[in-house]
Amino acid sequence: MINISCRLLGFYYFYILYIFITSLRPAEGSLIYQASFNSVCCSNSQMFPKCLTFFKENNRCVRVFWAQDFSQDRQIIISAIPLFEILQQLTNQRASIEEDIQSSFEDLHKQLDVRKSVLLMELEVTYGLKQKVLQAQIDSLLRGEGDITATCTQAEEALAGEPCVASLQVERELWERLGELAGLGLPCQPEENDQLDLVMETDGLRKSIHNLGTIVTTSAVASQSEAMGAGLEQCIVGHPASVTIVTRDKSGGACKSGNAILSAEVFTPDGSIVDGEIVDHKNGTYEFVYTVPKEGDFSLALRLYDQHIKGSPFKLTVTKTLEAELDVAKRRGKSPGQKKKGSKRASSALGTPRRKTQNPIEDDLIFRIGTKGRNKGEFTNLQGVAASSNGRILIADSNNQCVQIFTNEGEFKSRFGVRGRSPGQLQRPTGVAVHPSGDIIIADYDNKWVSIFSCEGKFKAKLGSGRLMGPKGVSVDQNGHVIVVDNKACTVFIFQLTGKLITKFGSRGNGDKQFAGPHFAAVNKNNEIIVTDFHNHSVKVFTLEGELVLKFGSNGEGNGQFNAPTGVAVDINGNIIVADWGNSRIQVFDGSGSFLSYINTSADPLYGPQGLALTSDGHVVVADSGNHCFKVYRYLQ
Structure with a gap:
């Protein structure tokens, strides 16, 4: 042994x-x-x-060999960690979708039961009315028959007796009675019919049920997907540039279906974000359209399922005109699109309100909060802004996957949010609103739903899952309903807080009742919905039923013109305050859309403002996305 x-x-x-x-x-x-x-x-x-x-x-050689071998194994394991995260997200998504399926079909069962009860009740009511008419007619005929039979019997008895004075009297009475009966005019013709049918057009319903719900997925992977188009290298200030993205599977084969989770960001060397729109052609290809408001060197990051596609990030050069870019290239002896050194903007100290002091240019700025980063009071691509009645300012910190809360004076209070694609997690929060109940409503662009949290940041529910394509802004109307601006679907949705869809309106286009990349919404004192139509360079006002009330604005730099409007708010007088993203300014209009004034932002210029709100103490707060901060301005109502 x-x-x-x-x-x-x-x-x-x-x-x-x-x-x-x-x-x-x-x-x-x-x-x-x-x-x-x-x-x-x-x-x-x-x-x-x-x-x-x-x-x-050979001790040293063996140790070196083992160290190298173990190091390689360790690197392989580390590189595989994202696979575990993807698998975990896939498992979470499965559980979430299973919950949605159960909930949806339970709701359908309830609606079918309600409809069944309504039909049965309608049947009973209709039958009862018809039966009452016919039964009354039958009763009348039976009474008439009884009277005639009794009178005839009396007549026969009178005729069978001996003639006398009394019999003559009876005979006269009988003849009078028979005359009365003859003149009654009994209802011998039916006063109702027996039709009681059921029309159930179930063929269309069965077909709808047969096709109800779709499990949407794609085999696209970032490592094989690629981008092409002139917008990858250069573009002109203020002119839309386009990039086409072709998704491919692990073998390099072109994907034929859409719905892939694709994100695109254009940013400067200092991290300032430029907005844009992704169009899904539903055939495996996508188009990213963006407009840059100023000259400089930018980078374009294209991510598929949070992973860079081939060649991403791309370097962009933005010039005033294409000819100017070519002239510069000839003078320098270099090709167009070569990167220049960018300048970094100054930013505020972390979490401390920077108030305007010794400023030679007078403006309306009270203070600013923020710098680029991931800590408390720091932001990366902040988007939506909300203000509560209890003196709180809420910021949707998009790329940090959280919401940060401050006082009206700029003091940091709290933050909440965990990155992920499961219910209760945030992937790309863009819009935020406060419900009268105190709940915090967050539009999550990448998760394609709206999350509801308590005022303490505890997750409560989600709504719009399976309906929304890219929710950007959220607001609350006077009925407590949730207004969702779907940037990708170019549609406005109205939900109950329970998640039930009340109505929706809008489609892609440049018509009065259409949108092209709508961003944010506000509700005025008439309970009308005010929507900023980004690529149509206008602001539109609708009733809750989706009827257009008012439209104002056009593309330009003059008073009352826009270069892609974003944030919007309404004051107590019905005046409309609009963040003008491309022109980096804030304009004020009256309730009829007439230009009133600007908010003076000259001393510390805005750079790509996004969400905007009115604080409980009457100031304007705006997300200065390009400068990684939010700013609070005086506002005279």
Whole structure:
């Protein structure tokens, strides 16, 4: 037994030697392999000394080999960590979708039961009315028949008796009675019919049920997907540029279906974000359209399922005109699109209100909060802004996947949010609103739903899952209903807080009742919905039923014109305050859409403002996305 164990141990050492030998040059490996094999075949007393001698002589080589081997294994494991995260997200998505399916079909069952009860009640009511008419007619005829029969019997008895004065009197009474009966005009024709049918157009419903719900997925992977188009290299200030993204599977084959989770960001070297719109062609290709408001060097990051596609991030050069870019290239002897050095904007101290002091240019700024980062009071691509009645300012910190809360004076209070694609997690929060109940409503662009949290940041529910394509802004009307601006679907949705859809309106286009990348919404004192129509450079006002009330604005830099409007708010007088993203300013209009004034932002200029709100103490707060901060301005109502 001992001899067998020793031999097994010997083969174990031989196996270790074999691993080491295979990493050496062929000639060395062959000699050592032969020597080692002979050692194993020898007696144990000969084998172990040779093995020990080998390890002593080659101790450093063995250690180096093992260190390299283990390091490679460690790198392989580390590189595989995202796979575990993807698998976990996939599992979470499965559980979430299963919950949605159960909930949706339970709701359908309830609606079917309600409809069944309504039909049965309608049947009983209709039957009762008809039955009452017919039964009354039958009763009337039976009474008439009884009267006639009784009178006829009396007449027969009178005729059968002996004639006398009394009989003559009875005869006259009978004749009068018979005359009355003859004149009654009994209802002999039916006063109702027996039609009581059921029309159930179930064919269309069965077809709808058969096709109800779709599990949407794609095999697209970032490592194989690619982008193309002139918008990858250069564009002109203020002119839309376009990039086409082609998604491919792991083998490089083109995907034929849409709905992939694709994100696109254009940013400057200092991290300022430029907005844009992704159009899903539903055939595996996508188009990203963006407009840059100023000259400079930018980067375009295209991510598929949070992973960069081939070549991403791309370097962009933005010029005033294409000819100017070509002239510069000729003078420098370089090709168009070469990167210039960018300048970084100054930013505020972390979480401390920076108030305007000793400023030679007078403006309306009270203070600003924020700098680029991931800590408290720091932001990365802040988007939506909301203000509560209890003196709180809420910021949707999009790329940090959280919401940060401050006082009206700029003091940091709290933050909440965990990155992810499961219910209760945030992937790309863009819009935020406060419900009268105190709940916090968050539009999550990438998760394609709206999340509802308590005022303490505890997740309560989600709504719009399976309906929304890219929710951007949220608001609350006077009925407590949730207004959702779907940027991707170019539609406005109205939900109950329970998640039930009340109505929706809008489609893609440039018509009065259409949108092109709508962003945010506000509700005025008439309970009308005010929507900023980004690519149509206008603001539109609708009733809750989706009827257009008012439209104002056009593309330009003049008073009352826009270069892609974003944030919007309404004051107590019905005046409309609009963030003008491309022109980096805030304009004020009256309730009829006539231009009134600007909010003076000259001293510390805005750079791509996004969400906007009115605080409880009457100031205007705006998300200055390009400067990674929010600013609070005086506002005279």
